[in-house]
Each structure stands twice: as C-alpha cells, then as structure tokens.
Amino acid sequence: MNFNLMYAYMLRCSQYADHFCSANWPVTETQINPQPVTSIDDQNKKYKRTWKKNQVEEIFSRATKHCIETGRNIEDLTIKDFEVLARDCDQTPEQVMNKVNEIHQSGTLRPGIWSQSEDDLLKDLLRKGIEKWGQIASLLNKEIHKGLRIRTGKQCKERWNNYLNPDVNRGAWTDKEDLKILESYKQNGNKWSIIAKSIKNRTESSVKNRIKSLLNKIKQDLTAIDDISSGIDKLINKKRQNMIVISENSSASPKSGYGVTKKSFSELSKVISQSCAKESFDS
Template identity: 50%
Template structure:
C-alpha cells in the first residue's frame, strides 16, 4: 500500500468515506478576531456661565458713559439703537446691554442684583397689599422703579423678601433642638423641604434645605466603612436627645437646689 494513502486512512477527519454515515468532525471553533473596545462617551453637561462678569459690567458701563460724552446724550435716555452701537464687539446683545445699564442706573451700583432702598420699601409695601403674589409684585415693581423693564421677576422678589426683609423669619443661629428636628424630618420625609420647614417655626424652606445639607455633609466625613449615612443620622439624633435630656435634668437640679 502506498505509504501516503495509509497516512490518509489513519486520520478519520480527512477520510471522505466516513462522512457517508453522517459523521461530522468536531472542529474547534476558531478564535474570534479581537474587536477593540470603544467606550461610549457621554456628553458632558455644559458648565453654567454667568451672562455678566464683574469686569464686563464695569466695561459696559464705562462704554455707555463714554458714548454719552461723545454724543452729548444722557445715560437715562439712551435707546435700543444707542445700545446697539455700544454693544458692538461685546458678547452680549443690545437688549442685554440695555437692561444691565438700566439696572445699574436704577440701583446706583455696579454690583449685580443689588437692591436699592426704594425697591426694598416698595417690595415691603406690595407684599403687605398682595401677599405672596410674586408675579404681580414683580410687574408692579418693574413698572414703578425700572420704567417697565424686566429687571425683577417673581423668583428674585420672593428670595429678596424671604432672605432679607421678612421680619417674621428667624435668621439666627440654629439650636441643637432644631438640628434634631431637621434630621428626624429628613429621615421621615426625605427632601421634602417645605414639609420639614413647617416643623421648625420661623424658618423658611431655603434655610432648612441648606442647614440639612450642611449637617449631612458633616456626618458623611465622619462615616466608618461599615456605616451608612442614615445610620449616622440616627446615631446623631440619639446623641442629641441624650445630651438634651441630661441638660434638662441638670437644669432642674440647679433650680431645686436654689429653691426657685
């Protein structure tokens, strides 16, 4: 027998006769070509940028003053066409430049968002008359003080009143008892700040939200690996209650000793 033919018979997978009995050789699968891994890039959120920086406010005001001097005009009487010329080369539109200059003139300062005493007095009067109708209050304030320019809106009026002018709001230091109530409220209601604010009379929603976040941020830095932030909050509440109870007992003993 031809040696090459005997070599052929010794390897069944090369023998075509074996396929007549429906024999199918067991070929191992070939390795798949390696496909490079491309990580899907998620679009990054654009960072918020203020419309005006401090230097830009100073620049546009100086440009407006210079324009008035060169054209014998009064700052308060400049029109949109004038601000179209002033805004050439600036990143802000003529409308934005006009509103900013009008705001500076009305407030008497270059500080952004600064409220004048006349605005504060009128805001207090409007709140007394209309309560918390902030949209209506903003409209009347703009019409009276800002020549109907949209300098103030409902949000800024509400924040100005609640954060600075409302005499019924407690802006003093937070007490241990209030902190305990806030933490208990957070465990029960989560981030429902308006609900929690009702648990501490004299405090508004914004102040409550900031205080709770400050307390939690402080607790997070004290966490052990095995503890969760909620466990730490519960432990902090128990600690504050224990301290308060001991303080009350000590105060009562002092009063009894003095015979008061």
C-alpha cells in the same frame, strides 16, 4: 563627517552671506528673523472681553439717555450713534450695538445687588397685601427699573424670606430644631419646602444649608462599616440625649434666689426692719 549636516551648515552660511552683501546692507533683525504678520483679530484682541454687569448697566443707561437727548428710539440708532456710546469702553461699536439691542429686545438685565429703594418698595408692596411674587416683581421693575425685567418673583421671595422678613429666626440652631429637621429629612428626603414646615421661623434655604452642614459632619464621623442612614440615626440619638440632659439639669438646678420670691423677700425685709426697730427701742 555627516554629509547632511555639512550641507545644512553650508546652506545656512549662504543665507547669511546673501544678507550681508552690499545690496542688502545694512541688515536688520527683522530681515534675519522676520516676525509673523499680525492679523486683524490679533489687533482687535483687546476688544474681545466678556461683559461685566456694571458695564452692561452703564452702556444701556448711556443708550437710553442718548435716545432721550436725540428724541429717537433704540431701534433708530445707527452705527455712528454706537461709536459715540462706545467711547471709553472696552468693546467695539458693533459689540455695544449688539448688546444694547439684545437687552432692548429681551427686556432683561442681569440682576445686581439689591438697593435700599428696592427693599423699601418690596416691604411696602407686602404691607399693602400683595401676595403674588410675580406681581410684586412686575410692580418693582416698573417703578424702579423703567419696565426692564431686572427682578423675578423668585428673587423677590428669596430677598424677603432670607433678609427682610423680621419674623425669620436667623440665630443659632438648637438641638430640638436639628432633631426635627433630621427626622423630617429621613422621611421626605430632599423636599426642603416640606422639611421647612416642620419648624417655625426658619426659611427653606436655611433649612437646606443646615441639613447639608449636618450631613457633612456625619460623613466625617462615619466609620468603614457605617452608612449615611446609620450616621443620621446616631446623630438623632445624640440630639435626644442632649435634650434629656438639658431638661434634667434645668429641673434639678435650684431656683433663682434659693426659692425666695419677691413677696417673701418683702415680708422678710419687713420682719427684719421691725426686729431692728424693737432692739433700738429696748436699748
């Protein structure tokens, strides 16, 4: 028998014998297998969570309301105030204090979903002739968000162009539009603003998404010997052929009513009625 294994076995038995002696009786599970001491960080682990947007807005709203009720500024709040604000919150008072001070100093909250009041004010400002998006964002923040920089000029521009502008075409893309943006893409590359000017009533964002969709389709249809440029050329030729076929079909198809216009139809009705009246008179 291996001497080392025998020694380890005897040592283990002696440890259990010490636990079962009268001085240590009764023995508990924790004495046999003691658990590691929980650190302070482990105890506070439930507080170490990332801030969600609605939590940030709610806690800052609480802080401003608390300042109004107590007649103080945010800079004057103490840790005791933040202990009150941190109630029913997943963060510690220190974390709440740091977050509120961070928002107060930067004046910025993470933007959320656009509200109806924001959309209405954005439309009103544009109707008044204000064209600078930075100025629009500043007025919107001052009126609705109490001066906090919630909205930027870029966000206001994208909101108007992508969702609110009634002149923007959000319908299905035609072969003619696809042809124009593909030809412009070959010339200008990823300059989306320039490409968007080649067609009317389409936003820069929609043009970008449409081109990427077409490029993905081209990549799927590519053969081993083709490259992306030749794939674009093939799709351009296909769009042109589709437009020619549609044009030929529309010119070759008979007119509505087999060439009978409203005027000719009224004249024909008059002749028929006169003929019917004559037949009834003869009879």
